[in-house]
Amino acid sequence: MGAEFGIGASVKRKEDFRFVTGRGNYLDDINRPGQAYGYFVRSPYAHAKIAGIDAKKASKMPGVVRVLTGADLEADKIGGLICGWNVKSKDGTDTRMPKHPALASDTVRYVGDAIALVVAETYAQARDAAEAVKVKYDVLPAQIDVSKADKKGAAIVHADVRRNMAYDWEIGDKKATDAAFAKAAHVAKLDLVNNRVAPNAMEPRAAIGEYSASDDSFTLYTTSQNPHVARLVLSAFVQIAPEHKLRVVSPDMGGGFGSKIFIYPDETAVIWAAKKVGRPVKWTSDRAEAFQTDCHGRDHVTHVELALDQGGKFLGLRVSTKANMGAYLSTFASCVPSYLYGTLLQGQYTTGAIHCEVKAVFTHTTPVDAVRGAGRPEATYVIERIIDVAARDLKIDPADLRRRNMIQPNAFPYQTQVALQYDSGNYPAALTKALEIADYKGFAQRRDEAKRRGKLRGIGLSSYIEACGIAPSAVVGALGCGVGLYEGATVRMNPTGSAIVYIGSHSHGQGHETTFSQVVHERLGVPFEQIEIVHGDTGKIPFGMGTYGSRSIAVGGVALQNAVDKLIEKGRKIAAHKLEVAESDIQFKDGTYSVVGTDKKTSFAEVTFAAYVPHNYPAGLEPGMEATAFYDPANFTFPAGTHVCEVEVDPDTGGVEVVKWSACDDFGRIINPMIVEGQVHGGIAHGIGQALLEGCVYDKSGQLLTASYMDYAMPRADNFPTIKVDTIQTPCPHNALGVKGCGEAGAIAAPPAVVNAIANALNVKHVEMPATAERVWQALNA
Amino acid sequence: MATHKVTMKVNGKAVSGEVESRTLLVHFLRETLRLTGTHVGCDTSQCGACTVHMNGESVKSCSLFAVQCEGQDIQTIEGVATGDQLHPMQQAFKDNHGLQCGYCTPGMIMTALDMVRRIPSPSEQEIRKNLEGNMCRCTGYHNIVKSIAAGAKAMAGAR
Structure with a gap:
């Protein structure tokens, strides 16, 4: 047409x-007739027994309608939050899914864990009264360090979960991988951390619960990327109301990035409270609450090894990861470091054998779930980082090493070593185009020019793949997912x-x-x-x-x-x-x-x-x-491409500036190129943020030190250069539009491109994310 | 809590309301006047989603009490267009895909207008620098920078 x-x-x-x-009509722009306001009393401790809650004084404060606690929730037989994906451990056992009440009545397990909901005439009155609710805590030791969470002596998060282990999962062929390593000419090895990030949609989460006595029905206005999933969980598991008596409305949303997928304690308590007090109840998160309670992302500690032959061919990849789940299993938390991570470790390459094991562990921190990319950024970081380590070890050009190992365009469908079947793509073509846009050949000259200015210039590549279009229901069902997709x-x-x-x-x-x-x-x-x-x-x-x-x-x-x-x-x-x-x-x-x-x-x-x-x-x-x-799709879609980052490092301060960004992505057929480019820009910025600036930091007692924009470094306009993006289009062969999806590509591709560029500039093996000026200076002066 | 009557000019109209001493300008705008285009994205005056103009200069409406604005002239995003005729800066954001979720956009536009008042034809670097008080998670700022450059140009053409 x-x-x-x-x-x-x-x-x-x-x-x-x-x-x-x-x-626009965002959630906090909505007010319902007769509405009251809710404010949550939250735990200031990472781990404590609740010895008593005294709300007498708070209940008498001006405007207070009611103070609701976990005991009220239990009395009404309101169920807890659930995790919808049962990832089976190596030994065949189910994911340990401990109870997750919307309001804790016995034990608090992270700073921000909700204890009571104060409902009042105004937001300010609810907040004032919440400060007057006296909670007596018996403070207990907290387990914060993910690397030690499954070790002897770790503080236990849930009494019914041994060694804090949600699951101990594996994928791939261990024997074949061991055999591949046995005949390797070279093995590259790396320990790395994929840093914990906060999602930071600019619109904080919010909800209004409303109950209609005339037809005994509920309406929940909420910031949800998936209102039917919210309705299903709140009906079938939390038991708020049957599905036909619960309507979930999600208006304009100010970003999500994954954080608004999940069903949280907050909206659960608010919809329940609406009937309890007989009025609509509105809750809007402030930013400090958002940092404490929006599910965080990433947080992996990984050891990776890549086996190569004499000619630089990838023979085998071995990955061992500990993934932090936080204090409770959020809605889709379990699938992120398993089926959205291990299955992507083939990358764009013909690696002959792959084995990956993941231990998912609980800690006394905010729950961790999907954030833009979800598992795929972590997989890409592992692959693209170890390739650069191998290239450095063997003195091979990183672009050349990638090209030597890429799956060829005539090899599709391509069965990977880790369960997926890639449907289409042209990885070498995207690499070639990205290198052209980046003027890869001219880099040496730019590096020399930078040196004359006293700057260390580095270049880094990332050739990523992702599995999108989630997902064929039969496949995810076989893997433990509780819903169709x-x-x-x-x-x-x-x-x-x-x-x-x-x-x-x-x-x-x-x-x-x-x-x-x-x-x-x-x-x-x-x-x-x-x-x-x-x-x-x-x-x-x-x-x-x-x-x-x-x-x-x-x-x-x-x-x-x-x-x-x-x-x-x-x-x-x-x-x-x-x-x-x-x-x-x-x-x-x-x-x-x-x-x-x-x-x-x-x-x-x-x-x-x-x-x-x-x-x-x-x-x-x-x-x-x-x-x-x-x-219901026949397969996942597989967007892929190559991003090239150039940085300049100030050797005196360790400060890193991203000076050039070039990308070529393959999203299949594109409906609106302007919108697709915008998605890529945003993803790249998100990924650069993770690589250079962002990170959630807890102290040993479990206090979140980065719970405001004064402490958590969000990327700003002057952190970025002009971004150059282009595409190639190999249409998806198994859907009617030939499309693949583009929303996460930048966030997946960017972090390793940045770190590879920094490692190149510094001529070091590795720098952890976020690569702050201090870390870079330390690496330079080690 | 004691309340005060405040009177100010908002988008050219005289308005008044009863507020608590602690009521922030942003809450007066959003809750009392129901001008919900001005958004709240943080609690520390960092994100800039609440940016409005006071007497022609940009201010973060989360960092002013409503009572401080007694008698002042406030402009919000709702006062920028002329009826359904977009201001050139608004048009530039639309034309250059300078927004995705739209939550930061009102603050971005109010900041952009103040920026152009101070620097009529800002360079890319000047735009990036002058956006230090406004956060966006969606766009990577790329198209916001383009939008502001285009908006500044259109405004210069209109003068």
């Missing part, structure tokens, strides 16, 4: 008008020709209203501005799994395309009737049905009108023009 608004056009976003004028979309045509799309994917900045409208416009010819996208409301949309893992276009978009195809087929019957020919004589193109070889035609809009005013209509055909499709 029209190139201006169709697939492949950089259409300006239709959602932007409301956002640039301040008319399809997506649902409904297209409802209106009699006058406009369209409303109801879809399970939910935008939190990705521009779905624009991209999905382009998909509909391309096929049906409905004018772009006459397409409305409705998402984020379980009262309106088909059951859907939401947005994470770069799945919106690759799963939701394909469901939408399939729903559109159903409409086209129905319309074909109406068109055939109207044009008095057989259906097989009708072709559909650019929004028009025509009779092959004649000038007889009718538009999709005319056919739609006929479907709603069926005066002259095919016998037996239902009126109406509306279709729903659920799409």
Whole structure:
């Protein structure tokens, strides 16, 4: 259809008008009639027994409606939070999933663990009263160091979890890997830490619980990337209400990056409290709460070894990781350092044998779950770092070493050593293009020029792969996932020709209203501005799994395309009737049905009108023009590419400046290049943030030292150079749009590119993230 | 808690309301006046999502008490466009994909307008430097920088 608004056009976003004028509708912008405000009493200790809670004084303070505690929750038989993915240990045993009450009544296990919810007339009154709730704590030793969490003498987080071990998992062929190492000409080895990061969506989480006594139903307004998943958990496990009596609404969201996937204690307590106090209850997180309670990401301690032959071919990869789960298992926590990590260790390479073991352990820290990339950044960091160590050991150019080992474009489908089957790609082409954009050949000259200015210039590559479009339900089900991971979309045509799309994917900045409208416009010819996208409301949309893992276009978009195809087929019957020919004589193109070889035609809009005013209509055909499709993907999608980073280090201070960034990504077919580029920019910045600036730091007692923007270094505009990105397109062969997804690529690719560049500049083996000026200076002066 | 009556000009209109001594300007704007385009992203005046103009200069509305603004002239994001006609800076953000989730955007635009007032045609480096008080997690700032450069140019053209 029209190139201006169709697939492949950089259409300006239709959602932007409301956002640039301040008319967005974020959760904290909503107030409900009669609303009260909630504020949580949270533990100031990482580990303590609760010896008593005295809310007498607080209850009498101005405006206080009620103080609710864990005992009230238990009395109402409200269940705890759950983890939806059972990862089996090496010995076949299940993931240890300890109880996770929304309000702790017996023991607190991290700083920020909620104990009571104070409900008052205003936010300020609730906060004042929360400070007056007296909690008596018997403080216990806390286990903070992840590397020692499973060792003898570690403080135990859950009495029913031996050695703090949630699971001890492995993937790959240990024997084959040992054999590969036995015949290696060289083995590169590295110990590394993948630093804990806070997600930091700019909009803090928030929720309003509302109960309607007239029909005994609940409405939860919440910042959720997946409102149906929230409804399912709150119904089936927490037992707030049956699914048909619980509506979950998630309006405009100010970013998510994974943190708004999970079902947290906060919204659980708020929706329960709404019925308890008989009024809507609103809670909005402040930033300090966000740092303490939004699930953190990464936090791995890893040993990696790469075996190479004489010619630099990768023979085997051996990885051993300890992954921090924090104090409780969050909603999808268990799958992140296992099935989203170990399965990606093939990278872009033909490595002959791989073995990875992961011990997931509890500590007295904020729960850890998916943050942008989720497991795949950790896998990419391991692979791309050890390759550079090997290149340094063997004095081979890092780009050359990668190229020698890359899976060739004619080798697809490619069965990896770690369960996945790559569907398509052209890794050498992306590498070549990225190196061209980066002027890799000219680097030596730039390095020499920098040296004359007293700066150490380094260059680093990262050739990443990710598994997106999560996921084929049968596959994830076999691996222990408790839900299916399809997506649902409904297209409802209106009699006058406009369209409303109801879809399970939910935008939190990705521009779905624009991209999905382009998909509909391309096929049906409905004018772009006459397409409305409705998402984020379980009262309106088909059951859907939401947005994470770069799945919106690759799963939701394909469901939408399939729903559109159903409409086209129905319309074909109406068109055939109207044009008095057989259906097989009708072709559909650019929004028009025509009779092959004649000038007889009718538009999709005319056919739609006929479907709603069926005066002259095919016998037996239902009126109406509306279709729903659920799409369960046949495989993951596999975006991949190469990013090249150049840094300059000031040897006097250790300060690092990223001076050049060049990337070539393969996301398959691209619907809106402008939006895709924006996603890549943001991902790169997120990854550079992790590599240079960000990190959650706990002291030995478990206090989070980085719980504000004064202490946690968020990337700012002057931390980045102009970013140059380009793409190659190898379409995904197993979905109708040929798309792969792009939301996480930058965050996956960036950290190793930065650290490789720093190691190159300094001529050292490794520098840990975040590579702060102090760390870099220490590495330089070691 | 004692309350005070405050009166100020917001987006060209005289407004007043009862506030506690501790009520921040941002909460007065959001809760009393229901001007929810000004956002709160932190508790330490770092993120800039709450940036508004007071007497033509950008301020973080989380770092002022409402009572401090007695008699002052406040402009929020809701006062930037003329009806449905976007201001050139707003248009530049839309045209250059300078926003994704949109949460930081009102603060970014208010900061950008103040920046252009002080530096009519800022260089890329000047834009990046002058965004030190505004955080964005989505865009990597790349397209925000482009938007502000384009907005500044459009504003110069309009003068």
